[in-house]
Amino acid sequence: NLSEKLDKALHVLRGHGQITEINVAETTKxxxxxxxxxxxxxxxxxxxxxxxxxxxxxxxxxxxxxPGQLMVKIVKDELTELMGxxxxxxxxxxxxxxxxxxxxxxxxxxxxxxxxxxxxxxKKSKNPLLVACDVYRPAAIxxxxxxxxxxxxxxxxxxxxxxxxxxxxxxxxxxxxxxxxVVIIDTAGRLAVDQAMMTEIANIRDxxxxxxxxxxxxxxxxxxxxxxxxxxxxxxxxxxxxxxxxDGDTRGGAAISIKSVVNKPIKFIGTGEKMDAIDVFHPxxxxxxxxxxxxxxxxxxxxxxxxxxxxxxxxQKKIAKNAFxxxxxxxxxxxxxxxxxxxxxxxxxxxxxxxxxxxxxxxDAFKHIEAIIYSMTPDERANPAKLDAxxxxxxxxxxxxxxxxxxxxxxxxxxxSKMMKMMQGGGGKxxxxxxxx
Ligand code: GDP
Ligand code: MG
Numbered sequence: 001n002l003s004e005k006l007d008k009a010l011h012v013l014r015g016h017g018q019i020t021e022i023n024v025a026e027t028t029k030x031x032x033x034x035x036x037x038x039x040x041x042x043x044x045x046x047x048x049x050x051x052x053x054x055x056x057x058x059x060x061x062x063x064x065x066x067p068g069q070l071m072v073k074i075v076k077d078e079l080t081e082l083m084g085x086x087x088x089x090x091x092x093x094x095x096x097x098x099x100x101x102x103x104x105x106x107x108x109x110x111x112x113x114x115x116x117x118x119x120x121x122x123k124k125s126k127n128p129l130l131v132a133c134d135v136y137r138p139a140a141i142x143x144x145x146x147x148x149x150x151x152x153x154x155x156x157x158x159x160x161x162x163x164x165x166x167x168x169x170x171x172x173x174x175x176x177x178x179x180x181x182v183v184i185i186d187t188a189g190r191l192a193v194d195q196a197m198m199t200e201i202a203n204i205r206d207x208x209x210x211x212x213x214x215x216x217x218x219x220x221x222x223x224x225x226x227x228x229x230x231x232x233x234x235x236x237x238x239x240x241x242x243x244x245x246x247d248g249d250t251r252g253g254a255a256i257s258i259k260s261v262v263n264k265p266i267k268f269i270g271t272g273e274k275m276d277a278i279d280v281f282h283p284x285x286x287x288x289x290x291x292x293x294x295x296x297x298x299x300x301x302x303x304x305x306x307x308x309x310x311x312x313x314x315x316q317k318k319i320a321k322n323a324f325x326x327x328x329x330x331x332x333x334x335x336x337x338x339x340x341x342x343x344x345x346x347x348x349x350x351x352x353x354x355x356x357x358x359x360x361x362x363x364d365a366f367k368h369i370e371a372i373i374y375s376m377t378p379d380e381r382a383n384p385a386k387l388d389a390x391x392x393x394x395x396x397x398x399x400x401x402x403x404x405x406x407x408x409x410x411x412x413x414x415x416x417s418k419m420m421k422m423m424q425g426g427g428g429k430x431x432x433x434x435x436x437x
Contacts (some may be wrong), residue, residue: 025053039253040256056071083259090240091211099212102216111270116128147275226261325384
């Protein structure tokens, strides 16, 4: 994937005290190849690497103490710039503020409508109303009701009305009459761009005059995502982009290309099917993530919401003293489980993608892990080094697992301890400071 390739490209430079011009050229070539592989538009990739090269030479990368680090910084800054610089919020002025969803069928509009309503309710104390304007598929209306029920947000729909424009207007009127200060209009999509769909969504927009028109697109579709964005933007001149399905190791190509092709900011990302799998898009964090540095800040923010800070401090101390044991591992797992899907979280940890590659990160796997740890004595939990073959066999028997699973857990534990130590040394410092605030 892109992270790995960029990582490889930058590897030559990272930590190297010496760097030659040939090296810069070689590295930028590698970066370009990585971008192209990740479905970044050819022209953008070329412009990007030219800029990086120019900067690298301009800033005298060759004569600095740590050329590798400077090079990484230049790439990161350029990548951030390409994806939009600063994070952009959405316009919630107007009472109610109307947000209109657009995009192809299956892009994630209905799911994102729910996520956004949930986000605005919980994080911004708004009182949203969801409006179902997909009049072609009754199932689509039911889907929005299911979503609404799940997050406790009312849904306006009317199966008798098959005119999306009057439905949207009725939805806004309903919101006004019932004191909703945000209206999110979920619309129908087609499988491919077609004129009827474009006309319909443009008509809805002209009628309800939304504060925000959001274009929702599946990040997994790569270059197609960019082409679809262009087509929608020509008709709608939308205000922002929502990139969905950026779970785990989805290629970052779409994020990199879209901003520069349509010149509209990416405002949110969807990172899973659940209602809390939404994040505000931060270009610099995305750049970090793409570069495989891990999205430490997002991780910390999410952790902060759920973590018992006292506990976090205790664990940090234990890691520092090398006294991190299985009891701590267990409580970490329990915290992590509260925070969301495991794959998501691991994707955000620096270096974790590599350390845990190939590992089965199924949420169910936790049940076994927990069972194994519960079968250990307190002494064994505190001193994992004591776990010899005889003890392992006993634990496997006690927990109803296999010796192989016990061994695998021990290996994971070791990797996790190592990773935590690493995080504490580098990017983790920031994390610790933030946690202690
Ligand atoms: P719509 O046709 O545009 O309304 O798309 P839906 O909201 O119905 O989503 C289509 C499919 O994509 C559903 O199965 C969703 O669960 C899934 N989906 C939506 N957003 C995400 C996401 O961020 N990550 C993942 N993994 N799946 C998503
Ligand atoms: Mg839908």
